[in-house]
Amino acid sequence: MHINILKEVKSDYMGRTGLTILLSLLALALLAPLLTHYRPEDYTGLIFQPPSARHWLGTNDVGQDVWTQLLYGARNSLLTGGGAAVLAVLFSLLTGGSAALLGGMYDRVLMRLVDAMLVIPPVIVVILTAAYLKPNLLLLIVIISVFLWPAGARMVRAQTLALKESMHVMAARSFGGGRTYVLKRHLAPEMGPVLTAIIIQFARRSVFMEAGVSFLGISDPSLVSWGKMMQDALQFTYLDVWKWWLLPPGFALSLTIIGFTFTGTALETVMNPRLRKEVHHAGD
Amino acid sequence: MKGPTTVINYLIALVLILSLNFILPRLMPGDPLQAIYGDEAIIAMTPELKAELVARFALDQSTGRQFWAYISSLLRGDLGYSYFYNAPVLAVIFGSLPWTVLLVGLAIIISTLIGVVLGIESGYRRGRPLDRALLGVLMFASGFPDFFAGILLLLFFGVVLGLAPLAGATTPYAGCGGLTFLTDLFKHLALPLTSLAMVRIASPFLLTRNAMVISLGEPFILTARAKGCPDKVIRYRHAGKNSLLPVVTATGMQLPHMVSGALFIEIVFSYPGMGSLLYNALLTRDYPLLQGILLVLTITVLSVNLLVDIVYTRLDPRIAYAY
Numbered sequence: 001m002h003i004n005i006l007k008e009v010k011s012d013y014m015g016r017t018g019l020t021i022l023l024s025l026l027a028l029a030l031l032a033p034l035l036t037h038y039r040p041e042d043y044t045g046l047i048f049q050p051p052s053a054r055h056w057l058g059t060n061d062v063g064q065d066v067w068t069q070l071l072y073g074a075r076n077s078l079l080t081g082g083g084a085a086v087l088a089v090l091f092s093l094l095t096g097g098s099a100a101l102l103g104g105m106y107d108r109v110l111m112r113l114v115d116a117m118l119v120i121p122p123v124i125v126v127i128l129t130a131a132y133l134k135p136n137l138l139l140l141i142v143i144i145s146v147f148l149w150p151a152g153a154r155m156v157r158a159q160t161l162a163l164k165e166s167m168h169v170m171a172a173r174s175f176g177g178g179r180t181y182v183l184k185r186h187l188a189p190e191m192g193p194v195l196t197a198i199i200i201q202f203a204r205r206s207v208f209m210e211a212g213v214s215f216l217g218i219s220d221p222s223l224v225s226w227g228k229m230m231q232d233a234l235q236f237t238y239l240d241v242w243k244w245w246l247l248p249p250g251f252a253l254s255l256t257i258i259g260f261t262f263t264g265t266a267l268e269t270v271m272n273p274r275l276r277k278e279v280h281h282a283g284d
Numbered sequence: 285m286k287g288p289t290t291v292i293n294y295l296i297a298l299v300l301i302l303s304l305n306f307i308l309p310r311l312m313p314g315d316p317l318q319a320i321y322g323d324e325a326i327i328a329m330t331p332e333l334k335a336e337l338v339a340r341f342a343l344d345q346s347t348g349r350q351f352w353a354y355i356s357s358l359l360r361g362d363l364g365y366s367y368f369y370n371a372p373v374l375a376v377i378f379g380s381l382p383w384t385v386l387l388v389g390l391a392i393i394i395s396t397l398i399g400v401v402l403g404i405e406s407g408y409r410r411g412r413p414l415d416r417a418l419l420g421v422l423m424f425a426s427g428f429p430d431f432f433a434g435i436l437l438l439l440f441f442g443v444v445l446g447l448a449p450l451a452g453a454t455t456p457y458a459g460c461g462g463l464t465f466l467t468d469l470f471k472h473l474a475l476p477l478t479s480l481a482m483v484r485i486a487s488p489f490l491l492t493r494n495a496m497v498i499s500l501g502e503p504f505i506l507t508a509r510a511k512g513c514p515d516k517v518i519r520y521r522h523a524g525k526n527s528l529l530p531v532v533t534a535t536g537m538q539l540p541h542m543v544s545g546a547l548f549i550e551i552v553f554s555y556p557g558m559g560s561l562l563y564n565a566l567l568t569r570d571y572p573l574l575q576g577i578l579l580v581l582t583i584t585v586l587s588v589n590l591l592v593d594i595v596y597t598r599l600d601p602r603i604a605y606a607y
Contacts, residue, residue, distance in 0.1 A: 014423070116296035121540030121585050124547075125304065128578045131566060132308045208429055212548060215431060216566055234435070234552070242439060250432040258427030265423060265490075 005193050008270040015266025021259030025252075029078050032071035040064065040072040040224040048236075051244050058244045061236060066229075070248050073226045077207050077256060080141055084206035085199045088145035092152030092198065099153070100160035111157065117150040123209060130213050136220045140213065144206045152198040159194050163187060197267050204260035211253050226253045294590045301582050305575055306354050310347075317343060321571060325367045363579065364572030368564070373576035376561065381580070384557035387473065388539075388546050391480040396535055398481070399488030404524045406489070407496025418489070426486030431548035434479040438552060441475060451554035476553045480545055487538055488531050495527035502526075532599060536592030540585050 009015035028035065038044065042064060049059040057066035095114070099107040122144075129143050163169055169186050177185070213219045214227030221228075226249035233246035309320045317337060318326045329337075338344055342353035363373040402422070406415045428436075442449070449472050454465070499505065500523050508522045550559030558577055565573040 014420075112293065112296065115293045116300060119294060119297045119586060119589055120301060121544060121582060123540070123544035124578050124581055124585075125301075127544075127547075127562070128304070128574070129308065131571075131574055132312060211429060212431070212544075215548065216551075216563065218566060230432070230435070237439070237443060242443075246435065246439075250429075250435060254428045254432055257429060258424060261423060261427050 005196055005267060005270065009263065009266045012266040012269065014262045015270075018259050018262025018264075018266060021255055022263060025074055025256055025259065026078060028071060029074035032068075032075060035071055036065065036068040038065040038068040040069050041222075042068070057248055060229075060232065060245055066245050066248065069224050069229055070226075070252060072224045073229060073249060074252065074256075076137065076223055076225050077210060077253070080137065080144070080210040081203040081207035081256070081260075083141040084144040084148065084210075085202035087141060088148040088202045088206075089152055089195060089199050091145060091149035092156050093195070095149070096153035096156030097160050100157045100164065107157075111154075114150040114153045117147075118154070120147070122147040122205070123212060126209055126213065127216065127218070130218045134218065134220070137223060140210060140219055141206075144209050145202075148202050148205060152202065155194060155198060156191075159191060163190055193267065193271055197264065197271065200260055200264040200267065204257055204264065207253070207256055207260070226250075290590065290593045294586050297586055298583070301579065301586075302355065302358070305579055306351055309571065309575075310350075317341070320364075321367070328367075363576035366565075366570050366573040366576075368568040368570040368573065373573050376573060377558070377576055377580050380557050380561045383555060384543075384546055384550065384559070387476055387480065387550070387555065387557060388542050390473070391477055391484065391546070392535060392538065392542055394477070395481040395484040396488045396531065399485045400492050400524075400528065400531055402485070403489040403492025404496055404519060404527065407493040407500065407527070408519050408523070410493075410497055410500075415493075419493075422486040422489050426483050428483055429548075430480055430483045430545035431552050433483050434476060434549040434552040437475045437479050452556065472555070476546075476549050476555050480542065480549050483545070484538060484542065487534055491530045491534050492524075492527050495530050496523055499523045499526045529596075529599060533592065533596050536589045536596075539588050539592075543581055543585055 009019065044055070044059055044063045044065060046055075046059055047061055047063045049055050049063075051058045055065050055067065057070065060066055060069070095110060099110045125147050126143055129147075130140065133139060133143070135143055163186070169182060172182050172186055210219070210225065211227035211230075214223065214225040215231045217228070217231055219225065219228070229249040230246060230253075233242055233249075236242070237246070312318075317334065320341065321329075321337075326334075340353070340357070342349045345353075361374055363377070365371075366373050366376050369376045402418055406418045409415045425433075452472055454468055454472060505518060505522055508518050513522070546557065547559035547562055549555070550557045551563045554560060558581060562574065562577050564570070565577060
């Protein structure tokens, strides 16, 4: 599929919205130190402050600035999402690609394993593993990616198999195209959209899992995280502080997931030939 | 072809889950008994109890024997002992499983029904304002993590408006029966159910909509139009019915998401199901209970998915030849 994904996704209304959301969140996360005077772990001495000029979103139960925590939480969320997604895609590329290329017994055994892993609910297993291992950020990324990759391996395998047999690759090879040439001119552009779609799907799921695990209080307690902020704030709903402490991380998390969903759906529409063109049916 | 391979997949999945459950506590540094039961419990144990537990888990023997001891105790329905609740894990779990089944079952039925109907209407009007609006709204709603949707509903209806109860599944010590009990049950169920169903409508909706778009291009629709079938009949009987197949598998695939979503939502609403139990087990570091909960949940999900897979082959014979 030779598609310029960025161009296609940008031309779609939903894709544009999704990309805008994700890029602004990324900017906020990267520019966090410029956007606030505090560090996330700073104690300002004033607890449960309502929003003011000094604390844009007020302070929490131990006097930390909520706006600062929100910004640094974005870093951890995006880092977990991106890290786990890339790692999981590498796993799927390695397993799916090698299964398709080597074939035989190896392919059959590996794919049987993938099929079995696909039916295991990942969130539940991640919770179980995290409860035992009490992971830091890096370990959490590894755990999430270990339980995510099977979904990608199937798609990578199917795509690689189709490519291996496809006429234009055969033609390129028969005209003396070397391995790197075929990889660069034919395989990479064909696999690109599929891999991007998998990465986006993985990123969405790992952002959610990170939030869920920290919401349950089983990730590193020193980590600033939206899930943890919500869990803490939920204890104080009776104090009427939820408006500026509980809602911002929740909306930030929802916005991140919506950003991924929109971009992913736009990409899927681009890639599915039957949905791609606006076909007008009799009922339209 | 499909039948036996599917069953084998699920068996392998089961073995993987059991091995994970077996290996995790034994991976931890230090005394495996301490990892199985947690730090707090080990302090309270008498030496005799420790010796008995070591013998029961065969911890003084080879790994193979330990695994055998683990599997055979599972087969006897012994998931361990929850020291926080001071009861066998299985009994504790069966106390809260019905609430989760009620919540998840109703949420699946409601979200699938609404999703399919909206999907049919939306796919039929592809590209028109209603379709665009539905697509945007549902995609937006599905972006909300279920527990945050729950928090929003709880804050709005429970805290601000005071319309719904804030926690629990029934009013404690109300002692009412019959119709009052049912209304009370429904009042407590309404918010968790709405938040769980709301974020899940998008999946059956999208599938039905896409399948509708594809079936509407088929020749039999043209035939139906040519013989003068009314619009509604074409929409539901011809195109709609043929767009249902992917939804059946999707419902099965949704179950794991539903269950994990329900876990978080139950925590938000303090609904006395598996989620709240899991949260308590995490807070009190009741590891046998934690393992038991996750094992029971996974096995439930696996069995329902297996059932869906088998039903699906019956519904669409083409699948059986696809392998």
